[in-house]
Amino acid sequence: MADHSADIASLGDLTGKRVLVRSDLNVPLDGAPGATRITDDGRIRASVPTIKRLSDAGARVVVVAHLGRPDGAPDPEFSLAPVAARLGELLQRDVAFASDTVGESAMATVAALADGDVAVLENVRFNPGETSKDDDVRRSFAGQLGQLADAFVSDGFGVVHRKQASVYDIALHLPSAMGELVAAEIDVLRRLTVDPERPYVVVLGGSKVSDKLGVIDNLLEKADKLLIGGGMVFTFLAAQGHEVGKSLLEEDQLDICRGYLREAAERGVEIVLPADIVVDTTFPTGDTEPQPQVVAADAIPADALGLDIGPESAKAFASALADAKTVFWNGPMGVFETDAFAGGTRAVADALTRMDGLSVVGGGDSAAAVRQLGFDEAAFGHISTGGGASLEYLEGKELPGIAVLERD
Numbered sequence: 140m141a142d143h144s145a146d147i148a149s150l151g152d153l154t155g156k157r158v159l160v161r162s163d164l165n166v167p168l169d170g171a172p173g174a175t176r177i178t179d180d181g182r183i184r185a186s187v188p189t190i191k192r193l194s195d196a197g198a199r200v201v202v203v204a205h206l207g208r209p210d211g212a213p214d215p216e217f218s219l220a221p222v223a224a225r226l227g228e229l230l231q232r233d234v235a236f237a238s239d240t241v242g243e244s245a246m247a248t249v250a251a252l253a254d255g256d257v258a259v260l261e262n263v264r265f266n267p268g269e270t271s272k273d274d275d276v277r278r279s280f281a282g283q284l285g286q287l288a289d290a291f292v293s294d295g296f297g298v299v300h301r302k303q304a305s306v307y308d309i310a311l312h313l314p315s316a317m318g319e320l321v322a323a324e325i326d327v328l329r330r331l332t333v334d335p336e337r338p339y340v341v342v343l344g345g346s347k348v349s350d351k352l353g354v355i356d357n358l359l360e361k362a363d364k365l366l367i368g369g370g371m372v373f374t375f376l377a378a379q380g381h382e383v384g385k386s387l388l389e390e391d392q393l394d395i396c397r398g399y400l401r402e403a404a405e406r407g408v409e410i411v412l413p414a415d416i417v418v419d420t421t422f423p424t425g426d427t428e429p430q431p432q433v434v435a436a437d438a439i440p441a442d443a444l445g446l447d448i449g450p451e452s453a454k455a456f457a458s459a460l461a462d463a464k465t466v467f468w469n470g471p472m473g474v475f476e477t478d479a480f481a482g483g484t485r486a487v488a489d490a491l492t493r494m495d496g497l498s499v500v501g502g503g504d505s506a507a508a509v510r511q512l513g514f515d516e517a518a519f520g521h522i523s524t525g526g527g528a529s530l531e532y533l534e535g536k537e538l539p540g541i542a543v544l545e546r547d
């Protein structure tokens with residue numbers, strides 16, 4: 140992608156201008172409607188710098204966002220009202236809330252804004268036009284949104300891979316710019332794909348190979364080393380002819396994994412698979428005490444399933460990461476949710492905090508693992524807020540919400 144996208148400064152003097160900001164405020168909620176609690180406000184916090192910058196510049200800020208997956212109609216369970224309240228606390232100022240997105244309440248709320256004021260519109264997915272597959276339906280809804288503002292700022296990184304009205308079509312209606320969060324995420328992703336500092340090591344894990352094929356495909360062309368752990372490793376081990384017992388195995392991906400092993404050898408990219416594996420006879424349920432056992436990766440017993448990379452492998456992965464200058468890590472090395480199988484994930488996370496250079500963590504569960512295992516998030520170069528969007532970027536796909544800002 141070319142680097143000619145507009146930043147907020149390109150919108151000129153914002154005093155008195157109505158600026159529509161698409162943020163990603165899709166936070167986890169707990170409790171009944173009317174008495175909900177936000178269990179993790181990370182995405183709201185990540186949205187604050189752009190909103191604050193616009194407000195400080197004298198804009199009349201109109202925040203548009205979604206929560207959950209309502210069915211294109213109002214549903215109190217998915218109201219953004221508690222999110223607007225939390226945003227107000229974080230901004231330390233009053234935040235107005237419109238009980239609809241483009242209706243009477245939204246129009247009145249926006250009309251009442253003074254310079255520097257902030258309003259949040261109700262869940263944009265209460266309108267079927269937001270996610271419609273019909274371009275005309277989406278465009279017409281985006282037109283209604285566009286009436287509420289003089290400019291658009293795209294700051295919802297978690298949704299920029301979606302061709303939706305408040306992400307994509309709106310930018311065709313209004314002068315548009317990238318918000319600070321999106322600009323920072325894209326900057327990091329560029330450093331992972333364009334001329335990365337070497338050695339460049341990619342660590343992949345998580346549950347399924349099939350989820351990550353596109354990323355492996357694209358990064359095999361760019362990385363120097365690929366370390367593989369997690370559930371996906373067993374399809375690679377099986378592709379090498381090893382018995383994997385009851386471990387996660389995607390039979391239909393065996394040929395593809397063989398292809399990757401061959402391609403890596405041809406390109407001189409080193410694929411590092413674990414030499415030892417932590418196994419148990421059942422998947423951890425919390426009901427019974429785990430009985431972890433370390434076995435060689437080529438000697439997994441038929442009645443065992445692999446739940447983490449072993450201690451030797453954890454050491455080998457950590458030392459491969461020690462002198463890396465660029466690292467992208469996606470997917471836990473084991474079932475980290477259970478402490479007995481968290482060692483590999485802990486070792487990789489720890490190595491990322493110690494290396495010099497750019498360390499990037501992508502993926503919802505990987506980011507959760509880092510927090511759950513007690514690491515200081517500031518010790519990592521970057522923890523992406525948008526799993527799906529960063530993976531699609533690293534697959535080499537165009538992100539509609541970015542492309543629309545970068546068009547000439």
Ligand code: ADP
Nearest residue numbers: 345346369370445446470473474502503504505
């Ligand atoms: P991310 O969200 O970071 O992209 P994924 O969603 O791909 O990561 O995978 C995360 C899940 O993978 C975790 O819940 C973890 O328990 C699971 N996992 C890791 N290793 C294994 C394994 N050996 N067997 C089964 N599941 C695994």
Ligand code: MG
Nearest residue numbers: 502503504505
């Ligand atoms: Mg996940």
